[in-house]
Amino acid sequence: MALRQRQSVQTKARLSTTLRSWLPILQSGLEELEEQLKAYEAENPYMEVRSGFETQFAASLSKRAAPSGEKSSRTEAIEALTLHESSLYERLHEQINAPLFPTPKSEEIAYAIVREISHEGYFEGDVEEIARLTGTTPEKVEAIRLRFAYLEPSGVGAKDAAEAMLFQLYQAEVEEPLYSLVERMLRNFDAIGSFKGEPLYDDAIAVIRRFKNPPALETMENSPEIVPDLVIVRNAQGIEVRINDDFYPDILIRDADIDHRFVKKKVREARDLIDALQMRKATLYKIGLMIVEFQYDFFQGGDIRPMKLKDIAEEFDHNPSTISRAIANKYLMCDRGIFPMKAFFTAGLDEEVSNASIKKFIAEAIAAEDRAKPLSDQKLLEMVEAKFGVKMVRRTITKYRKQMQIGGSSERKRFYQLA
Numbered sequence: 209m210a211l212r213q214r215q216s217v218q219t220k221a222r223l224s225t226t227l228r229s230w231l232p233i234l235q236s237g238l239e240e241l242e243e244q245l246k247a248y249e250a251e252n253p254y255m256e257v258r259s260g261f262e263t264q265f266a267a268s269l270s271k272r273a274a275p276s277g278e279k280s281s282r283t284e285a286i287e288a289l290t291l292h293e294s295s296l297y298e299r300l301h302e303q304i305n306a307p308l309f310p311t312p313k314s315e316e317i318a319y320a321i322v323r324e325i326s327h328e329g330y331f332e333g334d335v336e337e338i339a340r341l342t343g344t345t346p347e348k349v350e351a352i353r354l355r356f357a358y359l360e361p362s363g364v365g366a367k368d369a370a371e372a373m374l375f376q377l378y379q380a381e382v383e384e385p386l387y388s389l390v391e392r393m394l395r396n397f398d399a400i401g402s403f404k405g406e407p408l409y410d411d412a413i414a415v416i417r418r419f420k421n422p423p424a425l426e427t428m429e430n431s432p433e434i435v436p437d438l439v440i441v442r443n444a445q446g447i448e449v450r451i452n453d454d455f456y457p458d459i460l461i462r463d464a465d466i467d468h469r470f471v472k473k474k475v476r477e478a479r480d481l482i483d484a485l486q487m488r489k490a491t492l493y494k495i496g497l498m499i500v501e502f503q504y505d506f507f508q509g510g511d512i513r514p515m516k517l518k519d520i521a522e523e524f525d526h527n528p529s530t531i532s533r534a535i536a537n538k539y540l541m542c543d544r545g546i547f548p549m550k551a552f553f554t555a556g557l558d559e560e561v562s563n564a565s566i567k568k569f570i571a572e573a574i575a576a577e578d579r580a581k582p583l584s585d586q587k588l589l590e591m592v593e594a595k596f597g598v599k600m601v602r603r604t605i606t607k608y609r610k611q612m613q614i615g616g617s618s619e620r621k622r623f624y625q626l627a
Contacts, residue, residue, distance in 0.1 A: 233484045234491060234530075237537030238437050241488075242457045248481055254471065255478035258458040296329065296424050297322060299360060301545055303613050307575035307620075308355045317342050317352045321365065329364040329424030330372070331356075358623060360613055363423025370397035373419040378623070379615075382415055390415050436541035438496040438549070440507060447507055449496040451489050452541075459485060491524075491534055498523060499540070499552050506552075507542055512564035515553050566592055567608050574614060579624040582617040585609065 236244045245257045304318045320342055324333025331353060339346045356365025357375035366372035374394045382390060390412045393403050403409055439450045461478045500507060502515045517528040524531065535549040570588055577583045583591075585605045592600060609616075615623065 231530075231533065233481075234488050235533040235536060238435050238452065238455055238539075240537070245457055245459065245481065245485075248477070252474045252477055254462050254474045255481070256460040256462060258460060296325075296327060296361075296364075298546065300325070300364065303359045305612075306571040307577075307614060308358055309352070310572075310575035313342075313344065314352055317344060317349055318355075321349070321353050321356065325365060327424065328422035329361060329366075330422065331365050331367050355623075358613070358615060361420070361424050363420060366423060369421050370394055372421065372423040373416060376419045376423070377415075379619075380415070380418075386411055386415065436539040436546055437492050438538075438540045440496070440500060440540060440542035442507065442543060447500050447504070449493060449500060451493055451496075453489075456485070456489070492538065494524070495520060495531070495534060495549070496540065499549070503552055507544075509544075511568055512552060517553055563608065566596065567612055569595060570605065570608055571612055571614070574609075574620070577620075579621070582620045582624070584617045 233241065233244060242257065242259055249255055249257045300322050301319075304315055304322070309315045309318045317338065320338045321331065321333065324331055324338070326332050335346045335349045335353070339349045342349070353365055357378050359365065362376045362379045363372035364375075366375050371394075374391065377387070377390055377394065386408050389403070389406055389408050393400050393412055393416070396402070403412070406412070435455050436452055439452055441448045441450060459478060459482050461475060461482075498520050499515075502519065503512055506512050517531050521528040521531045535553070538549045539546050540549050540552075541547075569592060573588060573591055574583060585602050588609070589600060589602050589605045592598070592605065614620070
């Protein structure tokens with residue numbers, strides 16, 4: 209009896225130690241996990257952490273550098289770009305949707321353009337070659353490229369510095385007649401000195417000096433690469449959830465035959481970390497399964513449904529705060545792109561309507577609007593309330609529109625005139 213009690217106490221103590229290790233390991237993003245484990249390694253001479261990043265990034269970068277000769281699939285393009293310069297390319301990928309790119313063909317062309325954008329933000333590709341690869345005309349490719357003027361970072365997709373500043377002007381809050389003068393100066397950039405006699409010349413120069421050059425300057429700083437923890441794959445058998453094991457570090461326990469209390473303690477700590485790492489994988493895998501179950505329509509091309517942390521917490525028998533830690537700084541990759549896991553936990557306006565559905569409706573309404581008379585936020589509000597049967601305020605519509613990087617009605621009207 210006493211022996212069983214002692215074993216029970218030891219088991220509980222071991223589980224408690226593993227859980228203490230598990231929580232910080234669970235909360236770390238995949239790119240931070242190795243650093244977290246290295247801190248344990250520095251205090252434990254009987255464990256070794258082997259990096260999962262070094263060989264995988266070398267392989268992924270060489271794969272991206274190899275010429276293909278044919279257009280790659282959308283998933284391959286997303287994967288290659290995300291693993292390389294995610295701070296710029298991931299931002300661009302997130303913006304390639306309606307209303308600027310309302311059709312599958314316009315999205316395909318836009319992705320082809322993204323692949324030809326340098327880390328500085330300039331377009332360095334061949335319009336005619338992109339037209340050949342996407343089965344369209346050079347004029348159509350150029351028209352799609354010009355829409356990049358309304359993406360972030362402002363100026364991205366331009367062919368040179370003058371055009372990048374022109375793109376930035378389209379998004380700047382500059383009133384007439386100063387706006388027209390700055391536009392003329394940028395369109396005649398080589399002869400900008402000839403405008404010195406203009407009354408607003410000094411003001412125009414001050415506006416131009418505010419523009420970024422190169423346009424992706426803010427994203428050129430080295431930043432951690434985004435690597436997804438989960439990969440969702442559609443195949444003939446259905447939808448499969450995979451842990452991105454290739455980038456996980458491995459923990460090895462060094463030979464320790466010495467019968468000493470210190471050695472046993474350190475070996476036990478190393479084994480606890482191995483258990484904690486497995487618990488992390490198991491937790492994220494289960495969350496991935498539940499996301500697929502709740503959001504099945506999304507992975508088939510539909511909308512994100514309302515989903516709350518407590519929905520999964522109840523299934524796990526965990527506190528919602530634990531689930532919040534589990535999805536913090538974690539990403540999921542599927543054939544629709546790479547998404548923060550928290551993006552699947554949308555705030556519901558009611559049990560059936562999520563803000564993601566509202567945003568999609570707004571984007572589609574703007575994509576189909578009369579270009580001579582773009583929809584105001586008030587009109588969009590009325591349409592949303594009629595469609596979904598919910599009560600909202602206009603500033604919520606404005607917030608959603610800005611989150612989707614969609615300009616106001618007057619800005620869109622100016623864009624339509626340009627196109």
